[in-house]
Amino acid sequence: MSVDHEEFADGEAPAEKVTDVSGTGVPVRGNDIDTDQIIPARFMKVVTFDGLGQFSFFDQRFDDEDNEKDHPFNDDRYRDANVLVVNANFGCGSSREHAPQALMRWGIDAVVGESFAEIFAGNCLALGIPTVTASAEEIGRLQSHVEEHPDAEIEIDVENEEIRYADRVVDADVNEAQRKALVEGVWDTTALMAANREAVEEVARSLPYVPDEHVPGERGSGDDAGDEA
Amino acid sequence: MSEGTLYDKVWDRHRVTTLPTGQDQLFVGLHLVHEVTSPQAFGMLQERDLEVAFPERTHATVDHIVPTGNRDRPYADDAAEQMMAELEENVRAAGIEFSHPDTGDQGIVHVIGPEQGLTQPGMTIVCGDSHTSTHGAFGALAFGIGTSQIRDVLATGCVAMEKQKVRKVEVTGELGPAVTAKDVILTIIRELGTDGGVGYVYEYAGDAIESLGMEGRMSICNMSIEGGARAGYVNPDETTYEWLRETDAFADDPDAFEELKPYWESVRSDEDAEYDDVVTIDGSAIEPMVTWGTTPGQGIGISEPIPEPSSLPEDKQDTARRAQEHMGVEPGETMEGYPIDVAFLGSCTNARLKDLREAAEIIEGRSVAEGVRAMVVPGSQRVQRAAEAEGLDEVFEAAGFDWREPGCSMCLGMNDDQLVGDEASASSSNRNFVGRQGSKDGRTVLMSPIMVAAAAVTGEVTDVRKLTEVSAA
Numbered sequence: 001m002s003v004d005h006e007e008f009a010d011g012e013a014p015a016e017k018v019t020d021v022s023g024t025g026v027p028v029r030g031n032d033i034d035t036d037q038i039i040p041a042r043f044m045k046v047v048t049f050d051g052l053g054q055f056s057f058f059d060q061r062f063d064d065e066d067n068e069k070d071h072p073f074n075d076d077r078y079r080d081a082n083v084l085v086v087n088a089n090f091g092c093g094s095s096r097e098h099a100p101q102a103l104m105r106w107g108i109d110a111v112v113g114e115s116f117a118e119i120f121a122g123n124c125l126a127l128g129i130p131t132v133t134a135s136a137e138e139i140g141r142l143q144s145h146v147e148e149h150p151d152a153e154i155e156i157d158v159e160n161e162e163i164r165y166a167d168r169v170v171d172a173d174v175n176e177a178q179r180k181a182l183v184e185g186v187w188d189t190t191a192l193m194a195a196n197r198e199a200v201e202e203v204a205r206s207l208p209y210v211p212d213e214h215v216p217g218e219r220g221s222g223d224d225a226g227d228e229a
Numbered sequence: 230m231s232e233g234t235l236y237d238k239v240w241d242r243h244r245v246t247t248l249p250t251g252q253d254q255l256f257v258g259l260h261l262v263h264e265v266t267s268p269q270a271f272g273m274l275q276e277r278d279l280e281v282a283f284p285e286r287t288h289a290t291v292d293h294i295v296p297t298g299n300r301d302r303p304y305a306d307d308a309a310e311q312m313m314a315e316l317e318e319n320v321r322a323a324g325i326e327f328s329h330p331d332t333g334d335q336g337i338v339h340v341i342g343p344e345q346g347l348t349q350p351g352m353t354i355v356c357g358d359s360h361t362s363t364h365g366a367f368g369a370l371a372f373g374i375g376t377s378q379i380r381d382v383l384a385t386g387c388v389a390m391e392k393q394k395v396r397k398v399e400v401t402g403e404l405g406p407a408v409t410a411k412d413v414i415l416t417i418i419r420e421l422g423t424d425g426g427v428g429y430v431y432e433y434a435g436d437a438i439e440s441l442g443m444e445g446r447m448s449i450c451n452m453s454i455e456g457g458a459r460a461g462y463v464n465p466d467e468t469t470y471e472w473l474r475e476t477d478a479f480a481d482d483p484d485a486f487e488e489l490k491p492y493w494e495s496v497r498s499d500e501d502a503e504y505d506d507v508v509t510i511d512g513s514a515i516e517p518m519v520t521w522g523t524t525p526g527q528g529i530g531i532s533e534p535i536p537e538p539s540s541l542p543e544d545k546q547d548t549a550r551r552a553q554e555h556m557g558v559e560p561g562e563t564m565e566g567y568p569i570d571v572a573f574l575g576s577c578t579n580a581r582l583k584d585l586r587e588a589a590e591i592i593e594g595r596s597v598a599e600g601v602r603a604m605v606v607p608g609s610q611r612v613q614r615a616a617e618a619e620g621l622d623e624v625f626e627a628a629g630f631d632w633r634e635p636g637c638s639m640c641l642g643m644n645d646d647q648l649v650g651d652e653a654s655a656s657s658s659n660r661n662f663v664g665r666q667g668s669k670d671g672r673t674v675l676m677s678p679i680m681v682a683a684a685a686v687t688g689e690v691t692d693v694r695k696l697t698e699v700s701a702a
Contacts (some may be wrong), residue, residue, distance in 0.1 A: 007586060030307035031548050032423060032524050036662045040669070041641045045294060045308035047268040047315045049376075088544060089424040092457065092524075093662060094641075097267065097375035118427055118459050119373055126377030136544070181250040189389040190277070190381050193254050199245045200386055202469050203256045204283070208243065208492045209501040210258065210348055214285040 011215050013116070017129050017185035020112040022155040025146035025165075032088065034093035035120065039102045041094075052098055053105030077150035084097070085143050086113035088136070091120025100124045110156045111119035112163060112172070118206070125178050125187055130158045133173045138163075159183045168201050231395035234524045236430050236463055239370045243353045245387060252389040258340035258352035258369075260382045261338045262265035262289040262325065264316040265643070266357030270379035271319040271456055281323040283386040288347055290328040292337045293643045297606050297633035310642065316592075323383075336609020336635045339363035341575035342445065344611055349402060350465035350493035352600040355388055360577045360659065363513030365462030365501040366446035367469055368496060370430075372459050392691025393428055393459075393504035399435035402513035407694045409587075410655030411579060411657070411677035412562035413437065413510075415528040416520035417449075418456040418626045420510060423526040426458025429545070433463050437512030443472040444583040451578045452659050453523035480573045516548075519564045519690055520661050520675040522552030527661075528675070531641070535560050546592045556672050564690045567674065571648060572597070572685035573666075574678055575606030576640040576658035577609060584657065584678040585616050585686045591697060604631040604646065626684070642667025655684035 024156045034219075043055040048085045061071045068074045086102065091099060100123045102112070121131040134142070145152065145165060155164040156172075157178060163170040174182075181187035201217045204210050212218045230236055247253040260283070267289075273280070281287065281307035294309040304310040320327045328334040328341050335341070335482040339360050351370035355361060356552065378388055381389055398421075398632055431453050438446065446463045452462030463469075466620055470490065473479055475577065479486040486552075515674070516530040527536065527549065537560040538549040553560065597603040605625050607613035616622060622632045639646040640658035647667025648654055652668060654673050661673035674690060683693040 026388075031544060034524075034660075034662045036415070036641075036660070036665050039234060041643045041662050042667070044265055045306075045312060045643065047312060049269055059664050078447065080685075083533055089427075089457070092423060093359065093454075093660060095361075095373040095375055097269075097357075097358060097377060099377075116423060116455065117424070117429065119375060119454075123375035126375060150496045159570065175391075177252045178248045180253075184249065186249050189248070190279075190384050191253075192248050192250075193245075193385040193389060196254060196387075200254075200256055200282075201243050203243060204386065207256070207258065209352060209489055210286070211401070214283060216282060 016128065018060040018130060018182040019159045020155060020157045021130060022084065022153060023082035023109065024080035024151060025083040025154050026144035027085045027146045028072050029087060030144060031088040031184060032092055034088050035091055035099040035169065038091065038099040042187055043185060044096060044098050049101040049105070052102040053107070055108045056102045056121070080107070082107050083154050083156060084108045084111045085139065085146055086111060088114040090116050095119045097123045097126070099128060099157050100127055102178050112139070112142065112156060121175070121178070125181060126189070128182065128187055130156060130174060130182055132156055132158065132163065132177065134163060134170055138170045166173070169212040170178065202217060231505050233499035234432060234504065235462060235498045236395050236432065239351055239353065239391060242351070248389055250389070252391050253403065254387050255353055255390055256284060256387055259342070259347055259353050259354045260287040261322070261342055261354065261356035262355070263293060263358065264288060264291050264312045265293040265339050265609040266376050267379055268312065268315045268319065268338045269376050270357070270383055273381055280385045281383050286326045286386065286602050287314060287325045287488060288328070288336055288342070289452040290338050290341050291316060291330065293637045293641065294511065295330070295636040296644050297636045297638050302636060306644070306668040319535050323368055330610070331342070333610050336612065337577045337580065337637055338609035339451065340581060340612065343367065343443065344476065344609060346478025348474060348635055349478070349489070350469060351496040352401055355382055359454040360451050362458070362460050363451040363577060365407035365450040365453065366443055368462055368465035368493065370460055370462065373454060378488040390565070393430050394542065395432055396426070396429045396431045396506040397434055397504045397510060398556050399507065400433070400437035400512040401435045401509060402437055402511055403438055403440070404512050404515060407517055407679060408515050408661060410441055410448040410681065411513065412515050412518040414449045414452040415520070415525065415675065416515050417510060418452065418526050419528045420659050421456055421508065423455060426453065426456040429458050431456070431458045432504070434463055435512065438463060439466065439546055442583065443468060444581045447581070448578050452525065455659055461649070465538045517677065517680055518694055519680065521556060521558050521564050523555055523661055523663050524548065524552070525616050525659065525661060527552055527673060528565065531565055532563060535562055535564065537561065547583050564674065565692060567690040568676065569684050569689060570601060571654035572601055573639045573654050573656040573658065574604065574679050574681050575608070575638050577608065578635050578659045579657035579678045580606060580608030580612065582612050582615050587617070587622050589621045589677050589681040591693060592628045592630070592686065593624050595686040596683050597626055600683055601688050603629060603685040604633055605641070606633045607635045630685070639666050641665060642681045646673040653679045655690060657681045675698070
């Protein structure tokens with residue numbers, strides 16, 4: 001299956017099962033690629049995520065005169081790639097969801113790497129984008145393979161935690177909660193958590209620092225509730 | 230797994246249920262909102278026809294795009310004006326309290342929470358900003374989240390999270406003269422790595438941490454994320470309570486303070502708590518730190534040589550080479566004498582009153598070096614007013630500093646405060662990533678506020694201990 005994320009744009013309720021992603025790869029080499037590099041702060045002066053795709057890795061892709069620089073995202077061979085292959089600690093730094101949003105709108109459906117920063121991986125999950133890890137050696141081999149065979153099909157099997165390309169089957173890791181969420185199609189946490197409203201209010205009431213009138217279910221129902229709400 | 234730590238206790242108190250994914254649904258005690266990461270979340274809420282579930286547990290401010298110069302409305306920058314207008318409308322419609330500039334309470338979200346007493350021990354706190362870890366200084370569990378998670382919190386009052394491991398980071402001994410909290414956290418990140426905290430929450434402990442005031446603890450917790458840990462905390466103690474007593478939440482309501490104190494005490498890590506990992510760092514060996522590269526992990530003591538990339542672990546070598554090329558530094562040399570063009574004193578890491586006071590002590594009677602652009606951006610309007618009441622603004626201005634309005638400013642360059650071309654800055658902020666301060670060729674050297682002050686007056690990276698006898702800690 002090749003994932004189509006378009007329908008998830010800005011708030012559509014995603015509940016699709018993402019068991020695997022297939023397509024071609026684009027390698028972006030280097031450790032510690034932070035979210036400021038994935039999308040520079042100046043492109044975040046927007047009130048929607050629409051149109052962010054074009055700004056992916058912007059300062060790595062263009063010089064001061066807007067001439068294209070040497071970067072995989074500028075390389076025609078990878079123009080239609082949907083599997084991003086990266087190295088260690090990818091997505092560190094700022095919590096900006098603009099980073100995975102930009103990559104998704106560029107056309108990225110899955111990211112494979114040595115390791116990911118946690119907030120970045122969480123933000124990807126919220127968009128239904130798997131972040132799959134494998135050893136440094138395997139990632140290096142995959143990057144080289146993609147560079148040599150940009151048209152080669154890569155299959156990211158989220159359910160079975162494998163990456164398959166050419167004749168290779170690579171043992172990969174998918175965080176267990178992410179795997180369940182994607183494979184079972186339960187990654188819309190808003191819907192999941194909204195279903196537990198009463199339990200939430202019970203916890204809120206049990207906390208000494210939360211005044212009763214701050215708990216929605218209490219408003220207007222108790223003797224002294226509702227006045228301040 | 231950890232047991233009996235503050236993390237375990239606060240987690241358990243806020244856990245609603247376990248979701249089908251295996252993640253826990255956690256109630257959020259305080260949701261802080263700012264203008265850059267929230268508009269899309271409010272938009273998603275509207276599209277789903279959902280309301281803000283706990284408006285009274287939510288608080289907004291404006292910090293990232295707000296100008297630090299002329300603030301007349303509409304703002305000169307159309308995009309900034311649009312974001313501000315959007316936030317104003319969103320919080321008005323939802324009934325969320327807003328530390329708007331007109332209130333006199335506006336400031337960086339991680340400065341205003343603690344100073345208003347919104348931040349309290351034993352809370353869960355989230356915000357669409359990775360430096361939310363700051364609030365851990367009060368013994369809260371505080372995490373940065375993404376925009377889809379902001380939607381979750383607005384709609385349900387909860388986040389979905391997996392429980393992490395707890396690493397106790399013990400900093401022993403007494404810090405030397407002119408060695409500050411900033412130097413401690415830069416040392417911790419160098420020792421444990423920028424991704425060393427992935428999967429962990431950091432509990433900061435030990436004499437060197439406990440002897441710090443709240444401002445120093447906030448600087449340390451603030452940069453937990455630069456070490457890969459989404460959250461870090463310090464157990465609440467008398468220092469914490471002294472700060473809280475003076476805040477809006479309790480200044481006029483000592484009864485509320487006494488009512489809550491037992492809860493705060495109850496969440497402290499037990500004496501015999503179990504940790505997943507314990508790391509000890511000798512605080513007395515730390516000297517003033519500066520970064521030589523383009524990640525916060527690339528730091529050294531001011532008298533130490535810049536490392537030869539080949540001497541580093543293999544996975545750090547490539548990043549180090551590229552960083553040294555970008556910064557124009559040579560292995561074997563120290564950072565002392567590295568010329569700077571800009572001195573930036575600000576950010577959620579280091580723009581509190583104490584930071585400004587200590588920097589002013591260095592500045593007083595001196596002048597900003599010729600050709601250096603120096604600016605002070607207070608963390609909040611309250612910090613600004615308090616500093617002005619002490620005459621700190623005059624000290625800075627007399628030396629040639631620009632005294633500006635509060636905001637994130639040149640920490641990330643989303644307003645007009647940006648590096649130009651390949652300018653080098655001495656910065657009290659938290660990130661030296663390429664492009665972070667607004668110019669993709671700009672160079673950032675991270676350091677403590679007093680080291681920024683020293684660099685401003687000499688025009689180069691300078692060991693502040695050579696300038697004066699200082700007593701900062």
